[in-house]
Amino acid sequence: AQTVTQSQPEMSVQEAETVTLSCTYDTSESNYYLFWYKQPPSRQMILVIRQEAYKQQNATENRFSVNFQKAAKSFSLKISDSQLGDTAMYFCALMEAIQGAQKLVFGQGTRLTINP
């Protein structure tokens, strides 16, 4: 069974700093997707960034980038120039690309606080 582990329950940085959130995972599938979701106090799950396992290039979305190490099964999220609005719970998630079984498995989450 697939598992996702986030070893940092909480992190706190100053505004404009760079922060990296860690995630490791395990799966027996060769084709899968990895995601970082953000959940602010509003509860809405917001997709931050996505990585297809078959792509070697690390995904980037503006201030957000990932370091995808497939052999090590590691998928960390880097937030550059952090902003107050980045304060939220961040969840790493894995989806195996099996037709009819595209469920997400989530890590425990990291509570990120950006301080002014």
Next chain:
Amino acid sequence: SAVISQKPSRDICQRGTSLTIQCQVDSQVTMMFWYRQQPGQSLTLIATANQGSEATYESGFVIDKFPISRPNLTFSTLTVSNMSPEDSSIYLCSVVPFRGPYTEAFFGQGTRLTVV
């Protein structure tokens, strides 16, 4: 993308009663899922809502407690039956739309359930 309307957004219920949560999507989707998020915790998959057949439940969740309906490709309901205070959680609907090789999960805004 997919726009999801989840109702109710919150409710306070008496123990022993049942609550039905609705999830309406603005387009046909392949997969629909129901997650539970206990206070301060991550998301745990309850079941996959299958159109035209019985839902597929994850370990630890049973149909008698969490009956699910999915009458068509845009709508599903989750019922939390015979509630106890331990059922107090956020319940989220999630969908994976019809797509080619690109896969992403979208979430409703969640239902915050408090059982007293």
